[in-house]
Amino acid sequence: MNETPDLDTYSLKSATAEVVAAPTLPYQPPMPVQYRPRIALVGAGGISAAHLEAYRAVGFDVAVICNRTLAKAEARRDEYFPAAEVTDDIARTLTRDDIEVVDLTPHPAERLAMVETALKAGKHVLSQKPFVLDIDVGLGLADLADDNGVVLAVNQNGRWAPHFAWMREAVRAGLIGDIQSCHQSVHWDHSWIGGTGFEEIDDLIFYDFAIHWFDFLTSLIGDRAGEVYATNARAAGQGVRPPMLAQALVTFDGGQAALLLDAATRYGAEDRTFITGSMGTVASRGPDLSHQRVVMTTAEGVARPELQGTWFKEGFAGTMGALLKAVEEGRPPLNNARDNLDALALAFAAIGSARQGRPLVPGAVRSLAAACE
DSSP, X not given: OOOOXXXXXXXXXXXXXXEEOOOOOOOXXXXXXXXXOEEEEEOOSTTXXXXXXXXHHHTOEEEXXXXXXXXXXXXXXXXXXXXXXXXXXXXXXXXXXXXXXXXXXXXXXXXXXXXXXXXXXXXEEEEOSXXXXXXHHHHHHHHHHHHTTOOEEXXXXXXXXXXXXXXXXXHHTTTTOSEEEEEXXXXXXXXXXXXXXXXXXXXXXXXIITHHHHHHHHHHHTTOEEEEEEEEEOOTTOOSSSOOEEEEEEEETTEEEEEEEETBOOSSOEEEEEEEETXXXXXXXXXXXXXXXXXXXXXXXXXXXXXXXXXXXXXXXXXXXXXHHXXXXXXXXXXXXXXXXXXXXXXXXXHHHHHHTSOBOTTSSOBHHHHTO
């Protein structure tokens, strides 16, 4: 017997949901209660401005700014921390008795020896992302930090972008049940890399930029990823060297994830995240990384939290704040280096998959060099 289907159901028309109050979640950057150590920032390049602006806003004590070119350190000091000491002596800065925390911003290859020196000197370290070029090297650094009783964290500042942080805390609180999917699409113009050192990175989008999204995914599913299948390509009309189009599919037990990156979108930029769970969904959407609207939908109704802050200020304050709070409380921070290696494993697998044209298991590719073979 043929029955006429309900057309609203057949056409997937959504039902009207009641608007409810958004739950209060701890999405703001974590901050220590009393611990305010003297911090040394090493590397006064472009990204250091974001570090220093955030630290100044929350009252961290940046006592030393160090750079091989002294004039760059002086410029950063004059703009952000006029009372800070400036120096070009990196070796001494990493081992000074009056410094407890070192923030290292240089690129991974030159940063490795600095991280080792600082850890051996008993300093807590915040390492710029991407953390390392080799997963086993990263494990060795995490072990070295443990052996010396210090905290090693990674500047995965996207963890405290307000929209990412609120969604993560909603998932962690079980508000949408067991996670079933996480789909993210980023459409933006990355052509600013032209003529910079970033243009020389073959797999720039997966390795340097998508690491934020891989890190966000691992903050939801941990080390549960099963396989990664990825592709990349040059966009029609792009003017920079590395491929500006990239996508990755990730399987995990009971769910799936997808990351789509269109880095040659000159007009109409947009950034979306959609997470489904067994009891609801949580999503964000906006024109860029710092202007996002979050919506959570469950059986209770639709909640639209009014979030405060931006990616760069709150994100950078959050990475250092998490490290300091972890030291104060004697526990690992959310952005600890050992856990960050799960995100790097996804990035390396994606790079390898795109080159080999087949799915790869995260962790099977142990280094960026191996991924590029």
